[in-house]
Amino acid sequence: MTGTEPGGRPRIFLVEDHAVFRAGVRAELGDAVDVVGEADEAAAAVELINERLPDVVLLDVHLPGGGGHAVLGGVLPHHPEVQFLALSVSDAPEDVIDVIRAGARGYITKTISGPELLQAVYRVAAGDAVFSPRLAGFVLDAFAQIGAPAQGLDPELDQLSPREREVLRLIARGYTYKEVGRDLSISAKTVESHVSSVLRKLQLSTRHELTRWATDRRLV
Amino acid sequence: MSLIARGPQRRDHRGIEEAPEPGTRPLTDGGRLTGPSLPAPPPAPAPAPGVEINGNGAANVTRPEGPAPPPWDPPGAVFGRRTANRGQGHWSHSHGQGPRRRGPWSEGDDGHHHHVGRKLRALRRSPDNRVLGGVCGGISRTTGIDAMWVRIGFVLVAVASGVMVLAYPLAWLLIPMEGQTDNIYSRAVGDRRGMRTIAAILVPLLIATQFITSSLHVSFVGFLGWPAFLAVGVVILIWRNADQSEKAFIDNDVMPLLGADTHDGKGRRWLVARIVAGLLIGAGGIALLVEGHTTVAALRPVGGAALVIAASVVIFGPWWLSLLRDLIAERQARALAEERAQMAAHVHDSVLQTLALIQRASDDPQQVVRLARSQERELRAWLFEGRHPGAIGEDASMLAEGIGLLQRQVEADHGIAVQVVMVGDCQLDEALRALLDAAREATVNAAKWSGEDQVSVYAEVEADTVMLYVRDRGHGFDPAAVPEDRRGISQSIRARVARFGGSAVVRSAPGEGAEVQLCMPRRERVK
Numbered sequence: 001m002t003g004t005e006p007g008g009r010p011r012i013f014l015v016e017d018h019a020v021f022r023a024g025v026r027a028e029l030g031d032a033v034d035v036v037g038e039a040d041e042a043a044a045a046v047e048l049i050n051e052r053l054p055d056v057v058l059l060d061v062h063l064p065g066g067g068g069h070a071v072l073g074g075v076l077p078h079h080p081e082v083q084f085l086a087l088s089v090s091d092a093p094e095d096v097i098d099v100i101r102a103g104a105r106g107y108i109t110k111t112i113s114g115p116e117l118l119q120a121v122y123r124v125a126a127g128d129a130v131f132s133p134r135l136a137g138f139v140l141d142a143f144a145q146i147g148a149p150a151q152g153l154d155p156e157l158d159q160l161s162p163r164e165r166e167v168l169r170l171i172a173r174g175y176t177y178k179e180v181g182r183d184l185s186i187s188a189k190t191v192e193s194h195v196s197s198v199l200r201k202l203q204l205s206t207r208h209e210l211t212r213w214a215t216d217r218r219l220v
Numbered sequence: 221m222s223l224i225a226r227g228p229q230r231r232d233h234r235g236i237e238e239a240p241e242p243g244t245r246p247l248t249d250g251g252r253l254t255g256p257s258l259p260a261p262p263p264a265p266a267p268a269p270g271v272e273i274n275g276n277g278a279a280n281v282t283r284p285e286g287p288a289p290p291p292w293d294p295p296g297a298v299f300g301r302r303t304a305n306r307g308q309g310h311w312s313h314s315h316g317q318g319p320r321r322r323g324p325w326s327e328g329d330d331g332h333h334h335h336v337g338r339k340l341r342a343l344r345r346s347p348d349n350r351v352l353g354g355v356c357g358g359i360s361r362t363t364g365i366d367a368m369w370v371r372i373g374f375v376l377v378a379v380a381s382g383v384m385v386l387a388y389p390l391a392w393l394l395i396p397m398e399g400q401t402d403n404i405y406s407r408a409v410g411d412r413r414g415m416r417t418i419a420a421i422l423v424p425l426l427i428a429t430q431f432i433t434s435s436l437h438v439s440f441v442g443f444l445g446w447p448a449f450l451a452v453g454v455v456i457l458i459w460r461n462a463d464q465s466e467k468a469f470i471d472n473d474v475m476p477l478l479g480a481d482t483h484d485g486k487g488r489r490w491l492v493a494r495i496v497a498g499l500l501i502g503a504g505g506i507a508l509l510v511e512g513h514t515t516v517a518a519l520r521p522v523g524g525a526a527l528v529i530a531a532s533v534v535i536f537g538p539w540w541l542s543l544l545r546d547l548i549a550e551r552q553a554r555a556l557a558e559e560r561a562q563m564a565a566h567v568h569d570s571v572l573q574t575l576a577l578i579q580r581a582s583d584d585p586q587q588v589v590r591l592a593r594s595q596e597r598e599l600r601a602w603l604f605e606g607r608h609p610g611a612i613g614e615d616a617s618m619l620a621e622g623i624g625l626l627q628r629q630v631e632a633d634h635g636i637a638v639q640v641v642m643v644g645d646c647q648l649d650e651a652l653r654a655l656l657d658a659a660r661e662a663t664v665n666a667a668k669w670s671g672e673d674q675v676s677v678y679a680e681v682e683a684d685t686v687m688l689y690v691r692d693r694g695h696g697f698d699p700a701a702v703p704e705d706r707r708g709i710s711q712s713i714r715a716r717v718a719r720f721g722g723s724a725v726v727r728s729a730p731g732e733g734a735e736v737q738l739c740m741p742r743r744e745r746v747k
Contacts, residue, residue, distance in 0.1 A: 109639075111639065133641045133676060134639075137642060140680070141642075141643040141644060144643060144644060169678075172641045172643065172680075173676065173678040173689045173735070174639070174676030174693075
C-alpha cells in the first residue's frame with residue numbers, strides 16, 4: 001500500500017497467459033494506473049513481482065506452471081504488502097476459493113467493465129477486499145454448507161454475521177458497494193469493512209469444510 | 221316468432237317435441253291450441269319418427285300417426301300454405317318431414333290425440349334428464365309425472381323392499397336410450413366377439429384361481445370365485461356395449477364423485493382398490509354381525525340404523541349430489557381458467573416475444589429467418605409434443621441446471637450477457653419450474669428494455685424458500701406508472717409464481733436499473 005506513487009497512480013503487475021487479454025486490460029486501465037510489468041506464467045511472475053514490488057497484482061487464476069496459487073505462495077511470504085486481485089474467466093469455485101484462501105484480496109470476473117475494474121484495483125490498492133457477485137455467491141454457499149460451528153474451533157471464524165450475509169447477498173445480486181450501503185442504510189466504508197471481515201474469515205477459518213466444499217462443488 | 225326462425229330446429233328428428241313450446245304457438249293460430257292445454261313436458265307422439273320408421277317396424281305399430289298420414293294432410297297443407305305466405309324458403313324445407321307428423325297435435329282436436337300419443341309412446345331413457353341412467357327421466361317423459369317424484373318413488377321403493385336396487389339396472393339395460401332402437405342388453409347378448417374375448421381371458425383366470433384356492437385349502441374363496449368371475453365378465457360385456465354417451469356420462473359425472481376424476485390409470489387403479497377394500501370391509505362387517513347371532517332378530521337394530529341412514533340419504537342426497545356437482549363444476553372452471561392463463565403466458569413468452577424480436581431485427585433477414593424457424597420449432601413442439609414453449613425447466617432436473625439453460629437460451633436469443641450467481645441447489649419441481657419461467661421472462665424483459673448488455677441473475681436456495689433476483693443496470697422505469705394489466709410483468713411473471721404460492725416484486729426507478737425479486741416457497745424442504 002505504501003508503494004503508491006504520490007500522484008495516486010497504483011503500480012500494477014499483470015499475470016495473464018493470454019496476450020490479447022493482457023493488451024485489453026492495459027487499454028482499459030489506460031493512464032489511470034502504472035503497469036510495471038507483465039508475466040504469462042507462474043515462475044516468471046513470482047520472480048518479477050518479487051523484484052518490482054507492485055501495489056496490485058492482477059492475477060489470472062489459471063496459469064501455466066502452477067496457477068495463481070503458486071504465484072501467491074511465491075510472493076506473499078516474502079512481501080505481504082503486495083495485494084493480489086484474482087481475475088478470471090474460470091468460474092470453477094474450487095479455484096476461486098483456493099486463490100482467496102491463499103491470500104488474494106478479491107476476485108473479479110473478466111466480464112467486468114473498465115471503470116469497475118479500475119475501481120476494484122483502487123480498492124485493493126487501499127487494502128480493501130473486492131467481491132464480485134460470483135465470489136459473494138461462492139462465499140455464501142460455502143458458509144451455508146458449513147452449518148453450526150464445531151466445538152474447539154472459533155465460531156467467530158466459521159459463521160457469517162447476519163449483516164455480513166445481507167451485504168454479500170446484495171453484492172451477489174449485482175449491487176455495487178455504494179448501492180449496498182444505500183440499501184442497508186450504511187456507509188460504503190462500512191460495507192467495505194464487512195466485506196473485509198468476510199474475507200478474513202474466509203482466509204483464516206481452519207474449517208476443512210471450506211476446502212472440501214470447494215472441491216466437492218461442481219457447478220457452473 | 222316467425223316460422224322462418226323456427227326452420228332449422230325442425231331438422232332435428234325431435235322437432236315435434238319442441239314444437240308445442242310457447243314460441244311455436246303462432247302455428248296453431250285460430251286459438252284451437254292454447255298454452256294451458258299443453259302439458260309442460262311436451263307429450264310428443266314419437267321421440268324419433270325418422271329413426272323408428274326406418275329402423276324398427278314394430279315401433280311403427282305403436283304410433284297412431286305413422287301409418288295414417290292422409291287424414292292430416294289437409295291441415296298440413298294449410299299449414300304449409302301459411303308458411304309459404306310468410307316465407308318462401310321455409311316451405312320447401314318443412315315439406316318433407318314436418319306437416320304430416322305435426323298434424324295429430326298441432327292441428328287436430330287436441331286432447332284426445334295427446335292422450336293416445338302419450339300412452340303409446342315407447343319408453344325411452346332420457347339422455348338429458350338423468351341422475352344415473354336416465355330411467356326416471358324417461359319414465360317421467362312417458363307418463364308426464366314430474367321426474368323428481370318418479371325418483372323419490374324409486375328411492376322409497378328401493379329402501380323399502382330392495383327390489384328397485386335390482387330393477388333400476390335392469391331397466392337401464394332393457395330400455396333403449398332415446399333416439400335408439402336397441403337396448404344395451406340386446407347389444408350385449410349379440411356381442412359374440414366380446415363374449416369370446418372375455419371368456420378367453422376369464423376362464424383360464426378362473427381355473428387358475430380355483431386351482432390355487434383348492435391347493436391352499438380355502439375352498440370357500442373358490443366357491444365365491446364362480447359368481448365373482450361371472451359378474452366381472454357380465455360387467456365388462458355390458459360396459460363394452462354401453463353407448464359412447466353412457467361411457468362419457470360415467471366418466472364425467474360419476475367418476476369425479478367417486479374421487480377418480482383423474483383420467484390416467486393411477487386414479488382408476490386407486491378407485492378399483494378402494495372399491496375392493498370397501499367391499500371386503502363391508503363383507504367382513506356383515507360376517508361379524510351375522511356370526512354370533514343365531515337369530516335374525518339381532519339384525520333388527522342394524523336394519524333400523526341402515527334405514528335411518530337411507531332416510532337421510534333420501535332427504536339430503538340430491539342436495540349433496542348437487543353440492544358435489546357444483547364443487548366439481550367449479551373445480552373444472554377454475555382449472556380451465558388456469559389453463560387459459562398458463563396458455564396466455566406461454567403464448568406471450570414465445571410467439572409474442574418472437575414477433576417483437578422479428579420487428580426489431582427487420583433489417584437483418586438472416587436473423588428474422590432464424591427467429592422464425594426456432595419459433596416454428598417451438599410452437600410445433602408445444603402443439604404436437606406437449607412441450608411448453610419458453611419453458612426452460614423441462615430438460616433440467618436441478619435448479620442450477622435450469623438456470624444454466626436459462627442463461628444460455630437468453631444469451632443466444634437476445635445477445636445479452638447473463639451473469640449467474642447461485643447459492644445452493646435443489647431439485648426442480650413444478651413450482652420451481654414456474655419460478656424459472658418467470659425468471660426467464662424477467663431476464664428477457666431486461667434484455668429487451670434495459671438498454672444494457674448485461675443482466676445479473678442471483679438465485680439462493682434457502683431452507684424453505686428459493687429467492688431469485690434478476691437485475692439490470694439499464695434505464696429503469698417507474699413501476700407505479702406501468703398499468704397493472706401489462707402482460708409481461710403481470711401475467712408472465714407475477715401470475716406465474718402466484719399460482720404456486722410465490723411472489724414477485726419489481727424494484728425500479730428511472731435511471732437506476734430494475735430488479736425483479738422472485739420468491740417461491742419450497743415444497744420439498746431440506747432436512
